[in-house]
Amino acid sequence: MADSLALSGRQAFETLFLQGWRSLRFGLGLLGAYTATHVLGVLWSRRYLPPGPFPLPIIGNFHQLKPLPHRALQEFHRQYGPLITIYMGSRLTVVLGSPEVVKQTHKDQGDRFTHRVLTDFARISLHADEEGGKNVALAGGKYWIKARRIFVQELMSKKFITTHAVPKIEEENWSTVDAIRELGGKPFDPHFYLQRLSLNIVFRLTYSLRFGRDEITQENSKFQELMGVINTVVKIGGTNVMANYIPILKIFNFGLKRRQIETVAKRDKVLFQMLEEHKRDLNLAKPRDFLDVLLTRQKAEGLSDREVMLIAWECITAGTDTTSATMHWMTLLLTNHPEIQRKAQEEIDRVTGGRPVMLDDQPKLRYTDAVIKETMRLQPVVPMMVPYRTVENIYVTSEGCQYCIPRDSQVLVNGFNMQRDPKNWRDPDTFDPERFVTGPDSDIEIRGSDAASDPHHLKFLPLGTGRRACAGYALAKAELFLQGATLMQSFEWKPPPGVSKIPMGESFGIAVSPNHFEVCARYRSEAVTAPLQTGGLR
Template identity: 30%
Template sequence: MALVEGLLLQATSTGLLLGVVVLLVVYFLSSASRFKEEDNEPPGPKPLPLLGNLLQLDLNSPHESLCELAKTYGPVFKVYIGPKKVVVLAGYKSVKQALVNYAEEFGEREIVRTFKNFSENHGILFSNGENWKEMRRFALTNLRDFGMGKRGSEEKIIEEIQYIIEEFGKLGGAPFDTTKPVNYAVSNIISSIVYGSRFEYSDPRFKQMVNRANENVRIGGSAPIRLYNVFPWLGPFLKSKRTLERNAEKNKKEINQLVSTLQETLNPDDRRGFVDSFLLRKQSDETSGKKNSLFNEKNLFTTVVNLFVAGTDTTGTTLRWGLLLMAKYPHIQDCVQEEIDRVIGSRQAVVEDRKKLPYTDAVIHEIQRVANIVPMSLPHTTSCDVHFNGFFIKKGTTVYPLLTSVLRDESEWESPHTFNPAHFLDAQGRFVKRDAFLPFSAGRRVCLGESLARMELFLFFTSLLQHFHFSPPPGVSADQLDLTPVVGLTLNPSPHKLCAVKRS
């Protein structure tokens, strides 16, 4: 009996092995057909079967690997991420030409497996077609109604500034991690616009919402998730995927509770925020019997998540880079504070002060350029066959607009790899705009909240520098502060602490 069981086990194992070999052969053959060269395609490194060019990319820092490949293959080239072909656009001229001059052709969003699982073509960030157009249009209109980029937002930011100044002041100059207080303050701005009210920094639900948003951004761009998007069969083995799923369930529960509370007190004559506007539109479509309305629960949930995460992480991350860079370069911090003291004094800064503070404005722009927080943008796809820069790119091709190559383009910036506010100043010290300054991307998919983010960065940064001097912890020199980023969907500063010493 034992002999028979052994023979059966051996036969079963052999059969399984043979099945795996057959599947791999079929996959290799299908992959080979995908790697077939089309006429007049962009150049690129030769791919391996199944893996493509993955071995030539550092998945912990793919934007750096792609910048290196651009030196060999030029501003428009292709790589294979596993079996999937990707066209990479490098440098200011090619990125601007594609996103602005060919906005329609390069205007679709590629929705990778991770985000397809969660968004299902709902919301704004990871949707296409009529859904994307309708949700983006509705969001823009209503966010502007609630003051995004206008006086209403300025008042909300100035109110929030008092809370974060108080938080920093409580620390008495002791070293602290800037992550939570900065993210809480920034998140409260988008929260007040979306929900109609801010949260206390001590609110456990709010803290968890912000922390989950930051965790999702970090994990969503990690090497394991990048591999999962290429090889979905890895999913069951990945802890990071399970974390994203768990966070998504918690987000859904929290948002449903917040929306239910707003629904119970909904007043058509007193819209408090974006959610109220969405609920009223949803109610109107239901009352009129409109079929297949896009104003449904899935779009509400996904759009709120998009706005909350994007409105929290990007601006919060940039502001944290700003404080770190001021501690790293104290002579620049001194110049900013001298200008603020001279022009504003002790009163609260307002948006109108920006044009009176050219050096401070230049520093903020240079922070955004150097921080380079969305180095590969979010991936696009071509909406049709397109002839671009002498190459043919098929409909449905994934496209990476390499924003890091724009913000560090050696033909556009005098010293692209150093922190140099003079990039945005003329010989007379006046602020100058630079065409290659594209931290918010460009074209149809340009950042929805650019005007709000610019206002937040100016008011928060100026006010914090007005009240505090930022320095490394005792025993740590400015030279020792590490500017190596932590790579996710955005580039965050490495874990660090700073001292915020109250200025007299």
């Protein structure tokens, strides 16, 4: 009886083992078949695509892009060439990494690179329709043409910049200088001061709003309300972004879309309130700010209140982080390179004679201007342009081979790679403003849609190029020069006691900023002899 039970137990075990083995073999067979199908599918689909790293199922190459995508892509360019293919989840993405390739796409075929990629949250936030979002950067079709035309004609005109924008920029610059001077040279984090500077400029130009030093710390102030809106939109906009590329992740959203809609509704309520306030006080003959200008053109252009609101709001979202991050990098680089700092200050002192820097000084302050350009080359705060979407097959030649960028592909322009490529620049990883003063690169300027078509100029694109270049680049150039030159004129930037050099770590976000650091700023009273032109602002 015992032998019989042992035999039956052994037979049961063998049966279970065989069944398990068959199931395992079947599962391994399915996995092998899926893997083989995936590999063959990728190889077949890439016959005419640019080269690139092999993608994994479902996630594509996402695992290879963290934590700093622009640097990961730079390594891919070194391995595979200036034109590469990656997969962001299931989304085929072609990355352009040389001025020669960008010339073919954005200059020779510029009319084919006007469509944008919209995330799920962008569609909600910008109330998108079939033409795209209701702003300038992510709009499409006839609406984009109209919105960009208004933006450029009104906000980027020479008259607006010189008579309306520059005086406000100068006042805010010197108000910030006064605030930093009050610190008495003690170590501090410049991020707060530089962000407030940029915020006040764009809010004054757009809404005639300004936030004083005391108001920033007050509870329930207008500043706290608006910053709460901005921070909430940014936070929820960055939640589960990968679900746009890996759809299966949407099952983990757990009410995310509802929260996104609620967040946008709260933002719109605040913005509509400001819109109504402007309507009540509007003087058609004397607009105070960009929102007033939009209201004066609203009827003639056929703009809804929501479209007016979103075009104005874009000035805030596009014009704050990028400018403040550039100045953040500049102060860090000047602190680590005192000899470059001294050379710029000597030039400023010689030209200004102690008076505040003015926009008209820019042609005479070539080295000072070069410091700003070199900051933007070495540490671009937007290392990759806003993604494009192709609506037809596009053919591009790279390194003697012709490749096809298929319809409905995502296209990225890797400006970081072009601005750090030794084929384009001498000692590309060195902070050397002199390259923009003498030598073969001295004729390169910060440009946008008017950039020259030759690769020599297309290797430096901090504000983009082609039809979708930064619409506000004329104002951005003026603001960057005035901010940068004023900060160089006013302070000697030094590391805190006991620190020889500040680390150059990066934080990837809306703009690529340096990791938080502290610096000492000694006020150069011997160089700024005229009274600070703060306009009484604090």
